[in-house]
Amino acid sequence: MLKKYDVLVIGGGVVGSAIARELSRYQLKIGVLEKNPDVCLEMSARNSAVLHGGFAYEIGTNKAALCVEGCMEFDEVARELDVPxxxxxxxxxxxxxxxxxxxxxxxxxxxxxxxxxxxxxxxxxxxxxxxxxxxxxxxxxxxxxxLDPFQYTIGLAENAVKNGARYHLMREVTGIHREEDGTYKVETSKEDFRTKWVINAAGLGAVKISEMLGITGYKMxxxxxxxxxxxxxxxxxxxxxxxxxxxxxxxxxxxxxxxxxxxxxxxxxxxxxxxxxxxxxxxxxxxxxxxxxxxxxxxxxxxxxxxxxxxxxxxxxREGPMKDFVIEAREDVPNTVNLIGIESPGLTAALPVARRAVQLLVEREKPEMNSNFDPTRKRIQRFAEATPEEQAELIRENPDYGEIICRCESVTKAEVLDAIHNPLGVETMIGMKYRTRSMMGRCQGGYCQMRIAQLLQEEKGLDVTQVLYAREESELFSGRVR
Structure with missing residues (x-):
């Protein structure tokens, strides 16, 4: 039985997750397909983590306008999503x-x-x-x-899930077919889906998805x-x-x-x-x-x-190098929104890009608003950021705050366990790293990495050979170790 959605967003990076969050303001059944085991493994994570001011882009472009818009609103966005x-x-x-x-x-x-x-x-x-x-x-x-690009991307995704969206990780899209009833069958590496709308926010894979939709002429x-x-x-x-x-x-x-x-x-x-x-x-x-x-x-x-x-x-x-974001809904490929060229300043402009993309769908679909939409999300409690009095209270309430797993960043067992049981279902070492800052200190995991791997095994019921560092085929162990 195919999973059915009103909208499938292809790509769960910062822009795809921003789109999922904006879509969740409406009464829509929303799915997100991400080829990786987490939402923050490519462009969304591997950048300078700078909120840009908007002065470096050609006059009159989407890049310029949406960068300025994203920059000016980010104090409020950071408060809503609890982003450093x-x-x-x-x-x-x-x-x-x-x-x-x-x-x-x-x-x-x-x-x-x-x-x-x-x-x-x-x-x-x-x-x-x-x-x-x-x-x-x-x-x-x-x-x-x-800003913290990991927490921003994860925050957008978790807020989308809080408001009803569903993420399907490790589902690389392999084919898209328009059916006789006007819906789309989306084939992935693990299962197939049915949807009325497709939004291409695939980042480095955007040209590939665009061609699957029948929109050609882009190269990368x-x-x-x-x-x-x-x-x-x-x-x-x-x-x-x-x-x-x-x-x-x-x-x-x-x-x-x-x-x-x-x-x-x-x-x-x-x-x-x-x-x-x-x-x-x-x-x-x-x-x-x-x-x-x-x-x-x-x-x-x-x-x-x-x-x-x-x-x-x-x-x-077809005319040469592209200098702007493309956010398009073409009548010859109905019920699709195609995003091409979303590079820097895509981190700064993610939510403005998402609003433009979602507006193209809303104008055509006219969905009802989601009266229960909640824009807020809280990240994992950071023990290292608490006052001594707050730390003592945290330990009284939960003794796992009294056990340090990562010495460099003072990350506790309670924080690692919270990260393991995250709303997206991520169960990789890099997923724990981006959610807690464990393995990010001076020793880069020399002290804590094996302890986190053991907790992942215990909490998720994984065999030692199933513990991944980041992507598929990034197994940490080939068998039992001491």
């Missing part, structure tokens, strides 16, 4: 007359786009804001900020950007993101604080054809250090705790 967020501001740092002219043009474009508070500041003001930076002047964007390449994560010991030296003067196609290698106090360095931009290869090579790390140190000379190998990479897609249509 700091409106730090951001500086684009220059030194030459050519840099100054570029920043003046960026300022002009930003003001037309509606970006708020932009100004060019001198070296004295720059040093007041970021004492450790090297530069002669800068463009200041006071509305830019930093990619660049792989590499990052270095620095220890919290240097976090106080970087109060806000520091960028170089951007080119017309690339924002450049930058240094960015995280909401938890680390610093990330990157990304560079290697052209790639393999959109699933997230490896980081030594020469990439060396280049990141050399380039970023001209802006912020506090990048030392003793502070490296991790590296990672993200794939940034490059989109083409």
């Amino acid at each position: 967020f700091i409106r730090t501001g951001k500086v684009l740092v220059g030194n030459t007359p050519e840099d100054m002219e570029s920043l003046k043009e960026t300022l002009r474009i930003g003001k037309i786009n509606g970006a708020v508070g932009l100004e060019i500041i001198d070296e004295k003001r720059l040093k007041e804001l970021v004492p450790a930076v090297e530069g002669s002047f800068a463009l200041l964007s006071p509305m830019s900020g930093i 390449g990619g660049t792989r950007g590499h990052y270095i994560v620095l220890d919290k010991a240097v976090g106080d030296l970087l109060p806000m993101p520091v960028y170089p003067v951007p080119s017309t196609t690339y924002m450049g290698i930058h240094v960015t604080p995280t909401v938890e106090g680390n610093v990330t360095v990157g990304p560079d931009a290697d052209r790639v054809t393999d959109l699933a290869n997230y490896g980081v090579e030594q020469h990439n790390m060396d280049y990141l250090v050399e380039d970023a140190s001209t802006l912020w000379p506090h990048i030392h190998r003793k502070d490296f705790i991790r590296n990672y990479a993200g794939i940034q897609p490059t989109w083409l249509d």
